Amino acid sequence: MQSDPIADGGGDPEADRRFHELKQFHSAGRGPWAHVPDADWQDWRWQMKQRITTAAQLERLLPNLTPAERAGAQQANHKLALGITPYFFNLIQPAAAQCPIRQQVVPQLAEMATAEWELSDPCGEDAHSPVPGLVHRYPDRVLFLVTDRCAAYCRYCTRSRLVSNASGYDFHPEYDRQIAYIAAHPEVRDVLLSGGDPLLLSDEKLENLLSRLRAIPHVEFLRIGTRIPIFLPQRITPELCAMLQQFHPLFMSIHANHPRELTTEVRTALGRLAEAGIPLGNQSVLLKQVNDDPVTMRALVQKLLMCRVKPYYLYQCDLIAGSAHLRASVRQGLAIMRQLRGHTTGYAVPQYVIDAPGGGGKIPVNPETVLSHNADRVVLRNYEGRVFEYPEVAEPGAGRRAGKIEQYEFI
Secondary structure, three states: OOOOHHHHOOOOHHHHHHHHHHOOOOOOOOHHHOOOOHHHHOOHHHHHHOOEOOHHHHHHHOOOOOHHHHHHHHHHHHOOOOOEOHHHHOOOOOOOOOOHHHHHHOOOHHHHOOOOOOEOOOOOOHHHOOEOOEEEEEOOEEEEEOOOOOOOOOOOOOOOOOHHHOOOOOOOOOHHHHHHHHHOOOOOOEEEEEOOOHHHOOHHHHHHHHHHHHOOOOOOEEEEEOOHHHHOHHHOOHHHHHHHHHHOOEEEEEOOOOHHHOOHHHHHHHHHHHHOOOOEEEEEEEEOOOOOOHHHHHHHHHHHHHOOOEEEEEEEOOOEOOOHHHEOOHHHHHHHHHHHEOOEOHHHOOEEEEEEOOOOEEEEOOOOOEEEEOOOEEEEEOOOOOEEEEEOOOOOOOOOOOOOOOEEOOO
């Protein structure tokens, strides 16, 4: 079996060049906002007020919109609002229609088409919601939705039915009822705050909410799911970090899909969170023409570690209505995982999962490593394609067949 030059990181000069370029940290810059005073640019509230939210704004700033993008932008607010912060907009390569940043936040007309297998609520959250804004799908943990607003709107969003209220879902969290449910269920030891994005709450509102949850004796630790450090690193202020530090153990899952999203500004923001003692994990979504190749994914996971973030999950894109144009194949996801395992640090290898349609929860999807398994031995394949045997522990009272443990070369 021949080694894969891309996975090995050698043998393909163009792949090597692209890999090393993707791992570099660059500033997002100011772009069209070069004239803006630094005090405004660094103010996260200013960034939110200046978001690109209309087709006219988008076309003025990105004059080479394709017809599909133009039509998508005009239709966006009927399903999922258009919203891009000035900071994140500067990561778009204006001349590249296939820019991986552009693919994630610029609407496409294809969003308005729904394949027969796609769902408005692909993870079955509404069916597992005992009170508004709370999802209790796993035995010992709950998802606590705090808002329907995000700094920017991912075009593949699992909760596009809910976030931005463009589709008329009319989401209104009821904190008192959500907290009362958690307090009444002692099996709940883990609360994940998500939405929308919890870090869009003011420091004061977020502190009040975390305080109320931390006061529940059986809640062992809290988590925040957020894309704010990527879309709006200005929000990660020293004051926010000092406030969050009160609530340990507090974990945070961020969401970066492409190495270019990890700028110098993002690295600084993540460093502040890490210095506040917050364990950081990343959840990526496998997306066509964004990160569905081993060079991009290897650069992403290695760059995340340099930002003190553990690559946690790689999600197969949920079957959200209107996402078919962004969905990469499971076959490609497995190929990428094979080319990560053994070819980069184990800490850098995420768990590839499919969130089972209809509410089945996260199911790990792994390349085949166990080739056979019986009472005597397990036959395993390593990252190089070599095959090994490992003796199985005998069941009590069972005999064991004598035999030599073999090591095989390539099959």
